[in-house]
Amino acid sequence: MAEVSGVKRITDIGPHDYNDFLHPVIKKNYGKWKYHEILSPSHMVHVSEDGDKIYTVRVGSPRLVSSSFIKDLCDLADKYSGGYLRFTTRNNVEFLLDKEENIKPLLDDVGKLNLPAGGIGNVVANIVHTQGWVHCHTAASDASGVVKSLMDELYEYYVNAQLPTKVRIAFACCLNMCGAVHCSDIAVLGIHRRPPRLIPDRIVNLCEIPSTIASCPTNVIRPDTYNGKPSVKLIEEGCVFCGNCFTVCPGMPIADPLNDGVSIWVGGKVSNARSKPAFSKLAVPFLENDPPRWPKVVEAVKTILDAYKKGAHNGERVGEWIERIGWPKFFKVTGFEFTKYHIDDFRLGEATLNYSAQIRQ
Amino acid sequence: MSKKHKTPLLDELKKGKWPSFVNEIERAAEKSEMTDDLLGQVEQSYEEKVVHWKHGGMVGVKGYGSGIVGRFSDLPEKYPGIKEFHTVRINQPSGFFYTSDVLRSIVDIGEKHASSLFNFHGSTGDVQLLGAKTAELETIFQEYTKLGFDLGGSGSALRTPSCCVGKARCEFANYDAMHACNSITQAFQDEMHRPIFNYKFKFKFSACGNDCTASIARADLSVIGTWKDSIRIDQEAVKDYAKKFDLHKYVTDKCPTKCMSYNAEEGLKIDDSNCSKCMHCINTMPKALRPGTKGGATILIGSKAPMVSGPRLSMVLVPFYDIEEDAKNDYEWFKDLISKIWEFWDEYGVNRERIGELIQRVGIGNFIESIGLEPLPEMVASPRGNPFVLYEEYVEAGGEQG
Numbered sequence A: 001m002a003e004v005s006g007v008k009r010i011t012d013i014g015p016h017d018y019n020d021f022l023h024p025v026i027k028k029n030y031g032k033w034k035y036h037e038i039l040s041p042s043h044m045v046h047v048s049e050d051g052d053k054i055y056t057v058r059v060g061s062p063r064l065v066s067s068s069f070i071k072d073l074c075d076l077a078d079k080y081s082g083g084y085l086r087f088t089t090r091n092n093v094e095f096l097l098d099k100e101e102n103i104k105p106l107l108d109d110v111g112k113l114n115l116p117a118g119g120i121g122n123v124v125a126n127i128v129h130t131q132g133w134v135h136c137h138t139a140a141s142d143a144s145g146v147v148k149s150l151m152d153e154l155y156e157y158y159v160n161a162q163l164p165t166k167v168r169i170a171f172a173c174c175l176n177m178c179g180a181v182h183c184s185d186i187a188v189l190g191i192h193r194r195p196p197r198l199i200p201d202r203i204v205n206l207c208e209i210p211s212t213i214a215s216c217p218t219n220v221i222r223p224d225t226y227n228g229k230p231s232v233k234l235i236e237e238g239c240v241f242c243g244n245c246f247t248v249c250p251g252m253p254i255a256d257p258l259n260d261g262v263s264i265w266v267g268g269k270v271s272n273a274r275s276k277p278a279f280s281k282l283a284v285p286f287l288e289n290d291p292p293r294w295p296k297v298v299e300a301v302k303t304i305l306d307a308y309k310k311g312a313h314n315g316e317r318v319g320e321w322i323e324r325i326g327w328p329k330f331f332k333v334t335g336f337e338f339t340k341y342h343i344d345d346f347r348l349g350e351a352t353l354n355y356s357a358q359i360r361q
Numbered sequence B: 001m002s003k004k005h006k007t008p009l010l011d012e013l014k015k016g017k018w019p020s021f022v023n024e025i026e027r028a029a030e031k032s033e034m035t036d037d038l039l040g041q042v043e044q045s046y047e048e049k050v051v052h053w054k055h056g057g058m059v060g061v062k063g064y065g066s067g068i069v070g071r072f073s074d075l076p077e078k079y080p081g082i083k084e085f086h087t088v089r090i091n092q093p094s095g096f097f098y099t100s101d102v103l104r105s106i107v108d109i110g111e112k113h114a115s116s117l118f119n120f121h122g123s124t125g126d127v128q129l130l131g132a133k134t135a136e137l138e139t140i141f142q143e144y145t146k147l148g149f150d151l152g153g154s155g156s157a158l159r160t161p162s163c164c165v166g167k168a169r170c171e172f173a174n175y176d177a178m179h180a181c182n183s184i185t186q187a188f189q190d191e192m193h194r195p196i197f198n199y200k201f202k203f204k205f206s207a208c209g210n211d212c213t214a215s216i217a218r219a220d221l222s223v224i225g226t227w228k229d230s231i232r233i234d235q236e237a238v239k240d241y242a243k244k245f246d247l248h249k250y251v252t253d254k255c256p257t258k259c260m261s262y263n264a265e266e267g268l269k270i271d272d273s274n275c276s277k278c279m280h281c282i283n284t285m286p287k288a289l290r291p292g293t294k295g296g297a298t299i300l301i302g303s304k305a306p307m308v309s310g311p312r313l314s315m316v317l318v319p320f321y322d323i324e325e326d327a328k329n330d331y332e333w334f335k336d337l338i339s340k341i342w343e344f345w346d347e348y349g350v351n352r353e354r355i356g357e358l359i360q361r362v363g364i365g366n367f368i369e370s371i372g373l374e375p376l377p378e379m380v381a382s383p384r385g386n387p388f389v390l391y392e393e394y395v396e397a398g399g400e401q402g
């Protein structure tokens, strides 16, 4: 271990042992849970083989939070759950209680902090999202702002269970899809639509030319020279606006206020229940960025949710509902236009064509 | 505390019922003055509809090649507070469990030395402290390690593994995902902290097919719980459910392999040899059904987001892995498999090629042969329909091989 200013540095200790943070009831019943029951969209109980119970109260968070927000949660945990809490993969907070009588006062205090309690069962789950304009350099749209606008509108769907089954929405602000949005019931994805601009002075000085050329999925970045130095040129027609080149080479900025925006994808899932995991499919190819509240995006998502709520059988995920009624009907009931862009013409895309005469006529 | 910047557009996002990230940035600015400039810059992005972060400059702490993601404003004169505003990735404890005491200490470090602004959690799993200045990084690092927390992965390295809540609070768990995740993370600290890979590599551990970590969509190696024996049935509880809803419509008819039947006299019957462990019936009747007791995992490989050659889901590599048995040997078999995969990737992969893309390029058959696995029908949805087969040998008259 290296010494820095006389202090012995601790390195490579890895993650803190989770056993130090487990509620005693969880420690005692680790691996011995028998069943759970959803008591409301904001709380559930897990019962162990010994009959022990742990209550979970779930609360939504915006993911981007201040230290003060975390300290508010800590105060609630101290008051009601013996200081024990956890987070979910979808950025919810869960308080773990062994006393049923603490649920109500906890929920009251959560309400006083203006935090939403919910997210369990047949709800719109908290939207997983990425950094956007708040903290990333390739963003084609903001993440937090779109998500906040959506969740304000879908609030009732988070706190009350009123959908055929759970709907998972995700947002990513560029094709990197940090949140792996490509397998969500509804995915909102930031997209660029104009090829990167080449800034030759930056390219020759800042970029490694072979990696820049290799970064392009459609091979439209080709070698060139600029003032006698190795550089690149671009065949604009083949660009799919992925922004990968900008990540590798700061001389090829792709963000463009007039052409950046979002697309909407539907019907993906990751769970293996019933049907296999599936990618989300394109529903709306482009909506312009419309800050601060992105009303057209909110409207499109609501259109999908309303049609789904009306048309789906109980227990059917968005993708299963669409498979049952067929894609033509999906476009009919949502009113979205079906365009050339909906037909996959990228590598392996032929797999998405209909090779049968099975058509719901 | 007076705000330096006017933010009429962002103020719109303080309205509405869902908790507002704008309020959160403002609250962080009350603790850390630098964060005030973030409000200014994000407001400007909202006006101009364009991002104002620069692609520029590698940063880190001594001895580590990852864990810090450099972030610089492209308007440093206008927003000096966020001229440097780096992300510090702090490896989360398995299952995202905390006590209030330790959480307070975690955020105190961010208040004292950085922006007071966090992601709980980043999509990979880490706690992310957003907004540290280069000069503070070493101090922040030392404070976190003193608290018993280390940095996560970034860049072309092993990324911070993550897992579902598993046996800690889920009766569906078929193996101890939190233990596996923690042990594997500990075993590969070097690969996580010192990037030497072609590109990133991610592990995710979900203890059943519901896959709460979405491992099948976003992990190079997805470890998903399953079981070998029979679904455990409580017939009395099944009857209770039958009183509440139409068991045929919502359970047996939806079984993808049609291996279940139900009638009031005989109760629920399952042909377990034909059950694909999809979890549907168990999800629908958690009080009546439980996975079997011989738990293990399916290992799948290769999923990724679209960069560079299009999105992929993970595909089956090992249909049943007795992970609970291997746990007794500190996951020796699994670590050996990982080493073989990484060796193959190191030898044949090119820069920025994820393992899934490499497998696509060289062919899954060649890949499994190289890492010493047998081809199995579980790996495919069906055998090929395309007759362009690369037969590797032929015989000539006289029995010689060509």
Ligand code: HEM
Pocket: A206, A207, A208, A211, A212, A247, A248, A249, A250, B054, B055, B056, B057, B058, B069, B070, B071, B153, B154, B155, B156, B157, B199, B200, B352
């Ligand atoms: C001017 C300097 C540069 C800065 C500040 C910079 C910054 C960054 C940042 C912050 C990331 C995200 C890391 C992460 O995902 O955790 C990144 C990713 C990446 N950068 Fe750069 N970069 C620079 C130059 C370059 C150059 C010159 C190349 C290649 C020749 C390059 C190749 C990459 C690659 C391949 C990734 C993806 C790594 C990954 O996500 O696993 N960068 N860069």
Ligand code: HEM
Pocket: A129, A130, A131, A135, A136, A137, A176, A177, A178, A179, A180, A244, A247, B069, B071, B087, B119, B121, B122, B123, B124, B125, B218, B304, B305, B306, B307
């Ligand atoms: C060319 C490829 C990629 C580049 C250049 C890239 C770059 C970046 C950068 C710069 C950040 C930092 C954002 C911040 O905290 O300021 C980031 C975060 C992240 N990236 Fe990527 N990324 C790439 C691909 C991916 C892919 C394919 C995935 C997942 C499948 C991914 C997952 C993540 C996650 C989980 C984060 C954490 C940020 C969050 O939670 O919002 N990245 N990436």
Ligand code: HEM
Pocket: B385, B386, B387, B388
């Ligand atoms: C290299 C690829 C292939 C070549 C060169 C080839 C060639 C042929 C030829 C010459 C015929 C006879 C046509 C006739 O005499 O009327 C034929 C018939 C047929 N081929 Fe192929 N074929 C190929 C691939 C396939 C594949 C991949 C399939 C199916 C998966 C297939 C299915 C059939 C069928 C079903 C017939 C019979 C049609 C009928 O008489 O009803 N072929 N093929």
Ligand code: SF4
Pocket: A130, A131, A132, A136, A137, A138, A139, A140, A172, A173, A174, A175, A176, A177, A178, A179
């Ligand atoms: S999705 Fe794209 S823009 Fe958004 S945080 Fe990830 S890399 Fe950055």
Ligand code: SF4
Pocket: A195, A196, A215, A216, A217, A218, A219, A220, A221, A234, A238, A239, A240, A241, A242, A243, A244, A245, A246, A254
């Ligand atoms: S944006 Fe993507 S497709 Fe277009 S040139 Fe760059 S790397 Fe190639």
Ligand code: SF4
Pocket: B164, B165, B166, B170, B171, B172, B173, B174, B206, B207, B208, B209, B210, B211, B212, B213, B225
């Ligand atoms: S993946 Fe399965 S075992 Fe893990 S938390 Fe989700 S439902 Fe439970």
Ligand code: SF4
Pocket: A274, B254, B255, B256, B257, B258, B259, B260, B270, B274, B275, B276, B277, B278, B279, B280, B281, B282
């Ligand atoms: S787990 Fe899935 S495949 Fe197995 S019996 Fe239940 S519904 Fe059928």
